[in-house]
Amino acid sequence: MTERPKAAATKARILEAALDLFRERGYEAATMRAIAERAGVALGNAYYYFGSKEHLIQAFYDRTHVEHVAAVGTKLDDLKDLKSRLLWVMRKKLETIEPYHRFAGLLFRSAADPNSPLNPLSTESQPVRREATEVFRRVVEGSRRRISPELRAELPNLLWLYHMGIVLFWIHDTSKGRRRTWRLMERSVDLIVKLVGLASLPLMGPVRRAALRIVEELRDSAEKSAA
Amino acid sequence: MTERPKAAATKARILEAALDLFRERGYEAATMRAIAERAGVALGNAYYYFGSKEHLIQAFYDRTHVEHVAAVGTKLDDLKDLKSRLLWVMRKKLETIEPYHRFAGLLFRSAADPNSPLNPLSTESQPVRREATEVFRRVVEGSRRRISPELRAELPNLLWLYHMGIVLFWIHDTSKGRRRTWRLMERSVDLIVKLVGLASLPLMGPVRRAALRIVEELRDSAEKSAA
DNA sequence: GCACATAGTTGAACGTGTTCAAAAACTACC
DNA sequence: GGTAGTTTTTGAACACGTTCAACTATGTGC
Numbered sequence: 001m002t003e004r005p006k007a008a009a010t011k012a013r014i015l016e017a018a019l020d021l022f023r024e025r026g027y028e029a030a031t032m033r034a035i036a037e038r039a040g041v042a043l044g045n046a047y048y049y050f051g052s053k054e055h056l057i058q059a060f061y062d063r064t065h066v067e068h069v070a071a072v073g074t075k076l077d078d079l080k081d082l083k084s085r086l087l088w089v090m091r092k093k094l095e096t097i098e099p100y101h102r103f104a105g106l107l108f109r110s111a112a113d114p115n116s117p118l119n120p121l122s123t124e125s126q127p128v129r130r131e132a133t134e135v136f137r138r139v140v141e142g143s144r145r146r147i148s149p150e151l152r153a154e155l156p157n158l159l160w161l162y163h164m165g166i167v168l169f170w171i172h173d174t175s176k177g178r179r180r181t182w183r184l185m186e187r188s189v190d191l192i193v194k195l196v197g198l199a200s201l202p203l204m205g206p207v208r209r210a211a212l213r214i215v216e217e218l219r220d221s222a223e224k225s226a227a
Numbered sequence: 228m229t230e231r232p233k234a235a236a237t238k239a240r241i242l243e244a245a246l247d248l249f250r251e252r253g254y255e256a257a258t259m260r261a262i263a264e265r266a267g268v269a270l271g272n273a274y275y276y277f278g279s280k281e282h283l284i285q286a287f288y289d290r291t292h293v294e295h296v297a298a299v300g301t302k303l304d305d306l307k308d309l310k311s312r313l314l315w316v317m318r319k320k321l322e323t324i325e326p327y328h329r330f331a332g333l334l335f336r337s338a339a340d341p342n343s344p345l346n347p348l349s350t351e352s353q354p355v356r357r358e359a360t361e362v363f364r365r366v367v368e369g370s371r372r373r374i375s376p377e378l379r380a381e382l383p384n385l386l387w388l389y390h391m392g393i394v395l396f397w398i399h400d401t402s403k404g405r406r407r408t409w410r411l412m413e414r415s416v417d418l419i420v421k422l423v424g425l426a427s428l429p430l431m432g433p434v435r436r437a438a439l440r441i442v443e444e445l446r447d448s449a450e451k452s453a454a
Numbered sequence: 455g456c457a458c459a460t461a462g463t464t465g466a467a468c469g470t471g472t473t474c475a476a477a478a479a480c481t482a483c484c
Numbered sequence: 485g486g487t488a489g490t491t492t493t494t495g496a497a498c499a500c501g502t503t504c505a506a507c508t509a510t511g512t513g514c
Binding site for chain 3: 485486487488489490491492493494495496497498499500501502503504505506507508509510511512513514
């Protein structure tokens with residue numbers, strides 16, 4: 001059960017080979033045989049460490065998340081208002097994933113499949129999702145904006161969902177330098193901040209509660225289905 | 228080029244076999260070999276009529292849309308306010324797709340893949356998407372609610388997107404009788420109608436315009452990438 | 455009726471992701 | 485250092501989606 005050092009090295013070599021080939025050739029062209037060959041192991045060995053090809057993407061997913069957190073860094077603490085904080089985090093996200101644009105499509109192909117371990121709502125990816133939401137919690141909590149407590153509690157989840165939407169758009173975006181995604185991201189961040197402001201008006205009480213109840217329900221279901 | 232009657236019969240037989248097997252066994256278990264066998268044709272023949280297994284899903288997609296339109300029927304014309312109209316259409320949608328719950332997951336697996344013909348934004352599925360949006364245009368135009376012209380023009384697209392979101396949730400929903408989805412749908416329809424009301428307040432001008440500009444951009448990109 | 459072209463059909467073959475029984479390498483204990 | 489047990493590695497084998505060259509059926513012009 002305990003992982004021996006040599007095993008860890010083999011596992012790492014397979015993962016590196018996979019990520020390299022994903023980058024170089026895209027997902028489909030990076031066959032398990034090619035990955036195994038580049039890693040210098042037999043085909044079956046790759047399956048000893050990664051239960052399926054999708055598990056290799058899960059590993060990629062983990063990695064970009066770590067890179068993203070590193071890119072966000074402590075600079076986030078210097079920014080005080082919600083808008084600039086959210087902008088910063090989103091920018092770093094887009095920068096982080098850019099090198100993987102060629103193969104990321106396949107990630108989201110399976111991300112929508114309820115049976116896939118890659119599904120963001122599945123048990124297997126729950127830790128990553130939690131951590132990713134954590135980044136947005138930082139965004140919200142560090143801002144000096146006054147937000148009603150119920151909204152404050154739910155906003156990180158909403159922002160995580162929003163960020164998934166942007167990434168989905170990014171996948172389809174073939175514009176030069178992914179300009180469309182950047183513009184959409186900047187404009188939508190602007191809108192979101194406006195909406196958060198609106199939602200805090202006293203008049204909005206009933207609507208806000210109706211919306212929050214729905215969000216809560218979404219989250220509940222996600223956790224229940226992952227159980 | 229012109230389709231002969233016998234060919235049409237063969238094609239129909241293959242499609243029926245496919246849909247039957249999808250329903251019975253789910254998507255993965257319904258292999259192309261099994262489909263061909265049940266249809267009484269050779270394996271290669273299925274590919275003569277349907278370029279790939281995903282094209283068979285496209286056909287399923289078309290069919291549920293037709294069924295949905297039929298289920299919506301003329302009853303829609305009797306309903307006058309936006310909420311009951313939208314509710315009616317959404318209910319019929321959920322009822323229409325229910326028999327296919329077992330295999331619909333795979334539909335959305337590829338729906339998110341930019342290279343898949345199934346992607347709702349791809350060229351191949353553009354006709355269905357247009358038609359599906361048409362249903363929501365009926366919903367909006369037949370209602371007596373006063374809506375600003377810009378929003379009125381964009382709302383059908385937004386509702387189509389919303390309905391895709393509900394279907395996505397439905398796919399993951401394992402609750403009995405899909406109760407969670409129904410509840411979410413009813414509550415979110417309520418919220419949407421509330422929001423449409425809010426958006427018509429004079430104060431909301433700037434926010435509404437900001438939101439609409441984003442939606443427009445989304446639509447532009449979708450059409451450009453499908454070109 | 456015959457020749458020709460087009461439409462429709464076949465099944466073997468390819469490369470893929472995945473599985474698994476067996477072999478090899480390693481560790482722990484005497 | 486030999487033996488038993490465990491971890492790691494191997495590669496052949498399987499079922500799948502897909503392709504394609506060859507074959508058959510059907511319609512068309514004379």
